[in-house]
Amino acid sequence: xxxxxxGKKIAALRKEKGLTQxxxxxxxxxxxxxxxxxxxxxxxxxxxxxNAIFEALEYNVAEAQAAxxxxxxxxxxxxxxxxxxxxxxxxGYFTFWFVVTFVLQLIGMSSxxxxxxxxxxxxxxxxxxxxxxxxxxxxMSIHNDKISIAYNRFEILGFLxxxxxAIIFSTPFTITPQDDIGFSYDLLFPxxxxxxxxxxxxxxxxxxxxxxxSQKTGLYISDKGIEDNSxxxxxxxxxxxxxxxxxxxxxxxxxxxxxIMLKHPEDFIRKYRKSYEKMAxxxxxxxxxxxxxxxxxxxxxxxKELYQILCVRFKKFQSHTM
Numbered sequence: 001x002x003x004x005x006x007g008k009k010i011a012a013l014r015k016e017k018g019l020t021q022x023x024x025x026x027x028x029x030x031x032x033x034x035x036x037x038x039x040x041x042x043x044x045x046x047x048x049x050x051n052a053i054f055e056a057l058e059y060n061v062a063e064a065q066a067a068x069x070x071x072x073x074x075x076x077x078x079x080x081x082x083x084x085x086x087x088x089x090x091x092g093y094f095t096f097w098f099v100v101t102f103v104l105q106l107i108g109m110s111s112x113x114x115x116x117x118x119x120x121x122x123x124x125x126x127x128x129x130x131x132x133x134x135x136x137x138x139x140m141s142i143h144n145d146k147i148s149i150a151y152n153r154f155e156i157l158g159f160l161x162x163x164x165x166a167i168i169f170s171t172p173f174t175i176t177p178q179d180d181i182g183f184s185y186d187l188l189f190p191x192x193x194x195x196x197x198x199x200x201x202x203x204x205x206x207x208x209x210x211x212x213x214s215q216k217t218g219l220y221i222s223d224k225g226i227e228d229n230s231x232x233x234x235x236x237x238x239x240x241x242x243x244x245x246x247x248x249x250x251x252x253x254x255x256x257x258x259x260i261m262l263k264h265p266e267d268f269i270r271k272y273r274k275s276y277e278k279m280a281x282x283x284x285x286x287x288x289x290x291x292x293x294x295x296x297x298x299x300x301x302x303x304k305e306l307y308q309i310l311c312v313r314f315k316k317f318q319s320h321t322m
Contacts, residue, residue: 006050007041012320013057014039027056075311077248077304080255084135084302090128097121119165126158131302139300147221147309151230152300156211159297211298218299219306221313226260230298233272233280238262238292240317246310248303249288256303258310259284260292268292 014024021035030049037043038053045053054061081089101121104114130152139150211218211230220227225239244261251257262268269281269291281291296303 006045007039010035010053010057011039013054013059017057019057024053024056028052071315072308072312075308077256077307079135079302079304082253083131083255083296084304085128085132087132090125090132093128094121094125097125116165119161123158123161123165126161127155130155130158134300135302135304138302138305145223148217149219149221149306150300151211151214151218151298153212156298160209160212219294219301221309223313223317226310228294231293231295233277233292235268235292236271240314243314246307246314248307249293251287257288258294258296258303258307259288259290260294261290262292265291 014021019027021032021039024030025032025035030052034043034045034049035053038045038049097117097120101114101117104117134152134155139152141148141150214229216229218228218230225237225242227237228235238260242263244263247259247261248256249259265285269285272278272281284291284293294306296306299306
């Protein structure tokens with residue numbers, strides 16, 4: 001245990017026992033000045049001094065470490081094959097679409113269809129590659145116990161490319177030569193489809209574009225709470241004392257998201273006014289029992305890793321407030 005953390009731990013244990021520093025020194029035969037300097041993080045005490053203090057506080061280090069390891073193990077979840085893909089899946093997908101595109105060219109498919117296939121390949125390959133790398137090496141910075149998790153811009157680019165490809169591919173280009181009037185009614189349906197898909201995907205596209213250019217950090221985790229900027233509903237700051245529990249919920253095909261169960265969800269819901277925000281909140285409440293969930297698709301960290309970090313930090317807050 002590092003020096004400042006050791007001092008905080010001893011001070012917290014002493015207060016839990018309802019002891020003053022003077023009462024503690026009577027139990028462990030250590031000077032008041034030593035206790036004060038240890039709790040302030042000014043010195044690194046010898047091992048026998050630490051053992052004497054912990055013994056006086058009836059704190060078993062080995063048992064506490066074992067309990068912490070057991071708790072962290074209990075927070076582990078099995079990785080989903082698509083959220084945290086293996087290297088063979090990334091290579092296999094690349095090979096599959098290379099063969100598909102080659103076959104399409106051989107059989108003389110339209111240029112639009114081939115371009116859409118290439119667009120689909122590039123976008124999904126970006127997503128898979130980004131997920132593979134972030135599951136192996138999350139991008140986090142830790143400063144004064146505050147964890148900052150970066151946006152995964154390669155995965156965001158992959159989703160953006162996928163949606164744009166979907167809009168283009170979903171448009172039935174049934175344009176025929178114009179008549180004498182100079183207008184073809186066959187243009188109406190493609191235009192209508194483009195407008196409809198553009199409106200339907202508007203908020204999703206804006207979300208991904210915003211995350212690519214944003215100067216914010218995707219997610220902050222501190223001793224006071226969390227600040228999530230990663231989703232369509234940017235939640236702002238949520239204090240630990242507003243949270244009831246942190247759970248893992250399954251979505252489609254076994255993929256998972258992190259759901260933050262709030263003590264007063266109605267206060268959270270009241271913040272949002274826009275129609276798409278209300279719709280997203282309603283879906284979250286119906287499916288997951290909470291208006292607040294955290295997706296890792298725009299973050300440079302896996303769901304498994306983030307869930308464990310949040311659980312450990314939340315337990316740390318609870319232990320300090322008991």
